[in-house]
Amino acid sequence: MLTLISKGRAKWLRDLPSRVAFNVLNERRLRLWLGQRHAAALNRHSHSLPQMDPLGAAIVDAVNTHGVYVTTLDALGVPGSASLMDLAGPLADDFAEDARTLAAEGQQFIIVPPAEIVRNPQIFRWGLHDRLLDIAESYIGLPVAYDGVVINYTVADGLEIATRQWHRDREDRRMLKIAIYLHEVDDEGGPFECISLPDTVRSDDEGYRYEFGSEDSLRQRLGADFSRDRRSCTGLKGTVVFADTARFFHRGKPATGRDRAALFYSYFANPPRHPFLCERSGISRSEVRHMVNGMPERQRTAALWPSHLPPVLRIIPPASL
Known part of the structure; x- marks a missing residue:
């Protein structure tokens, strides 16, 4: 019990600068x-947005x-x-036993250790392809920051906890996440769900507060x-889900029949409104710098976005995962 209290206090102290900055x-x-x-x-950049092909425009x-x-x-x-799936799938499978142990111990948000991504930088670099940056920039309306990738592992325990509750992400006004299923996901396998009604209550005019969404x-x-506008995204291995997780309530439906593993790539404006609530992958800035070394300028600018923040924001440590 004392260990849990001390951990909770340490987290509270660590996140104090980000809470103050948010307020x-x-x-x-x-x-x-x-x-x-x-x-x-947005107005200045509107004439510089990438040209979209039919699929990109539809997305x-x-x-x-x-x-x-x-x-x-x-x-x-x-x-x-194809190489992405060949790399990421086995990483998720190899982590399955550890994930179930962590879930049984009460850990709520479980990802494959970020060190595995660093050891396989192709997984990280895939999210920096021009096609994806074009789609993200066209949606967000500004040059984008790339917040990396996690392999999220959802254990089929049926618990409605953490990101399995309806919520909105806090990083920016609007975001783009790309989820890729690493195996088939049916209704019992924890599909990504979205309520296709934008939450207009939170804005620069109204202010930003975030909480989990109960039915009421x-x-x-x-x-x-x-509930008529709830979209449940089931699909085969290799299914790709594009979603704005900032404007729309969403969740990973609690898995009951089988575990779910999925890649999640994240994008927002460069700079985002709340940079101290970003950097959610667990990959350090120095590791990102190493993985994008030698890549084109656009890719490096997107991935190294924290280095371009004003000094006062750059020194605020990101909030805990």
Whole structure:
């Protein structure tokens, strides 16, 4: 018990700077000023957005309207996708026993150790392909920051905890996440779910607060019939889910029949509104720098986005995972 209390206190102290920064940036006058700057930046960059092919345009339009778009790696056509699956799948399978042990011990958010990604940098670099950066930039409306990748492992214990509850991500005003299923995911296998109704309550005008969405709170914010707009993204191995996890409530449905393993790639504006709530992959900045060494400037700028933050924001440690 004392160990749990000490760990909780250590986490509270570690996250104190990010909580203070979040509150400061959401002070009314400052947030309105930030909102005006953001709108001006969107307007300036609107003429420089990448040209989209039909699939890319369909993805951007669907995510903007409904929060989610489902396709396949084959249809997406990003080079290196077959190698990606050959690398990531066995990493998830090898981690399965450890994941179940961690879940039994009460750990709520379980990912394959980031060191495995660092040892297999192709997994990280796949998310920096121009096709993906083009889609992310076209959706977000600004040059993008790339927050890396995790291999999320969901144990089939049926518990509705952590990211298996309805929530919105906190990193930015809008985000793009790309999930890739590493094996078939049916309704009992913990599919990604999204409520295709944007939550307009949180904004620079209204301020930002984040909490898990209960049935009652979702009914109040999204309407009595919100459940009709719930999209459950089942699919075969290699299914790709594009989703805005900042504007739309989403979750990993609690798995009951079988475990789920999936890659999750994350993108937001460069810089994001809340940089101290980013860097969720567990990969250090020096490891990122090593993995993108020698890549083109666009890729390095996207991956090394923390180094371009104002000094006062750069020194705030990211919040705990």
